[in-house]
Amino acid sequence: MRATLGLVVWLVTISQGAGKLCDGRREGAQCYGPLDGKIVLRLMDTAPFRYNWLKKAIILLRGRENTLLTKLPERFSFTPNSGTLKIENLKRNDSGNYTLQIFNKQGIGIENRTLQLFIQAPVTSVHLASKCQSQGVQPVSCSSKGGDSLQYRWSLNKKPLQDSDLLSGDVQANNITLKPYISGQLICFVRNDVSESQNEVTLSCVFINCTSNGTVISQWLPEMKKNLCDKPTPGDESPHSTNYLPLMGGILSALFILLMIGLAVVYKLKKKQSSVEDEEELTYADVRIVNQPRRSIKMREEVEVEYGQVKLSQQPRGTVAAKNDASIYAHVRKHR
CATH class of the missing domain: 1.20.5 (Single alpha-helices involved in coiled-coils or other helix-helix interfaces)
Structure with missing residues (x-):
């Protein structure tokens, strides 16, 4: 009955969005919490006869069955029936190793379980920038204003980006260079253990050869920049044709x-x-x-x-x- 009640309380807590849940009931568990956010640690199924929960040598929680024998820090709250501990407004110094000590009625320690808690700054926003360089080569950079231990992932036209699409870099780097003539929707995913965000850009580099307000433009630019031209020159939007013009001219001359x-x-x-x-x-x-x-x-x-x-x-x-x-x-x- 007590175990069933504890499970119900735990499920209600999670359903109300108490915070990110981490199961710390196994030895050596690793849990990650967002900086300035909150986390819920599942320390036990139900409160044993006697227990201590401490960080290094400092006891943060001491109890006997459903009774707390110490006062928890202001940001901590413990529910004995579900064996869950919630920490709010997480700080950098909350990271560290924690130990749960369980004793029997005779006061003899019967189990020690350790837990590692990591506090990470979440990803706030993702900035994605691309350029058009000679021959249609496209370097792309992906960055975030915040976040710890960031990981990157890319997709092109709703499919994972492949190393064969790259001229340099790899698909897990934040700076890559795409091969010429690759176009479509490119998405950069940025994540860590507590958050994830993304941004996208449409790739389309063309060779523009025209005039804009009397200034000659002859370079590779995003396709949207075609509007800069006063009077588009036929063939400007076809980089393949432009590349073959010198060859065709040489053949005709010969x-x-x-x-x-x-x-x-x-x-x-x-x-x-x-x-x-x-x-x-x-x-x-x-x-x-x-x-x-x-x-x-x-x-x-x-x-x-x-x-x-x-x-x-x-x-x-x-x-x-x-x-x-x-x-x-x-x-x-x-x-x-």
């Missing part, structure tokens, strides 16, 4: 040079071939038009002269023939 060289070679070959054809035509004309006709005319003249001499030598009259002979011969000679 093709143009090769094309010009090819045209020059073809032109020279055609010019040389045309020169050879002109020389062949000129030689052929000399043979047909100049040399051959002269040879034909000479042969024809010689044939006619010989024929005339033979004809004239057959005249019947000697006197006339002699005269004619001389004139003809003279004429022929003169003609030749």
Whole structure:
């Protein structure tokens, strides 16, 4: 009956938000309490016949069954039926080792249990900052204004961040550098043993190349900064295309040079071939038009002269023939 009553009181205490509960009924238990907050320690199931609870050599609580034999400090309250001790307005010096001593009716100690209590400052707020650097690399820092023994955890697009997403750092560090072109919702979780908080940022780095109020902007910036441009230049929002432009320009230049060289070679070959054809035509004309006709005319003249001499030598009259002979011969000679 007493145990049942103690359990009910304990459950009611927890349901009313008495503070963070820590089970100290086992040897070597470790409990954590928030600075300036409160904590509930479960020291026993029910109050034994006689017990002491002390820090180092100082007895903080002494009782016999349901009766307290000492006055507790102002911030402490003990419920014998549930064996719970509540501490409010926790201080740094509340941290330390505590010992519970249990005695039987003969006053003989039958059990000693130790408990370690740690007081930590809770996480108050989380500040998350990201930058856009060359080639779309994004360093991100996560910090908290308060908190002891902080631990960090990251998620990207509602999934745990992987080491493969990082250029440097690790997924449990507060400063990381993301690889290029990673975008989406990045959340930083900051926690310790008494509290947890988080903050998020939307990642989206683009290369902006434009003018803003007469000033040229040519760098990697968050996508929201595109509004700074007076007149966006086509292609500014595509870092992949921008990266390929120098390569494409080089390829086109090389093709143009090769094309010009090819045209020059073809032109020279055609010019040389045309020169050879002109020389062949000129030689052929000399043979047909100049040399051959002269040879034909000479042969024809010689044939006619010989024929005339033979004809004239057959005249019947000697006197006339002699005269004619001389004139003809003279004429022929003169003609030749």
